[in-house]
Amino acid sequence: MIINLPKIEDPRGNLSVIENETIPFPIKRVYYLYDVPSGTERGGHAHKEQEAFIIAVSGSFDVILNDGQQKRVYTLNMPNQGLYVPKMTWRELKNFSSGAVCLVISPAVYDEEDYIRDYEEFISYLK
């Protein structure tokens, strides 16, 4: 689900803001991917419990979401738009533009136990 963020337009530069109320979960952690070499793919996992909210704060990239039933490709290229990723969604990120920055907001601290990194395991976990 794409969520539009407020954009405060100003000749001095635009400003967008995310508050707890803006997204479907409370904000606990923020991390970002940058200096991604051209042709690199990231992601390739699902989370058992953790949702995510992904924003292309600079540049563009594709996020492929797969809930085990259907796959959808979202091209993120606007700093005032984000993609909500529900739990138990297999995600892949690819086609990063030069200078792309992928900001991810999470409802929990990093926990490797929450990851499913094997696709077959993801499919059987869904059953």
Ligand code: TYD
């Ligand atoms: P990972 O989530 O697998 O990256 P991506 O899905 O973007 O390809 O994380 C890559 C590495 O970084 C992995 O070894 C775990 C570590 N990491 C942390 O230590 N803390 C964090 O908050 C995140 C997101 C990753």
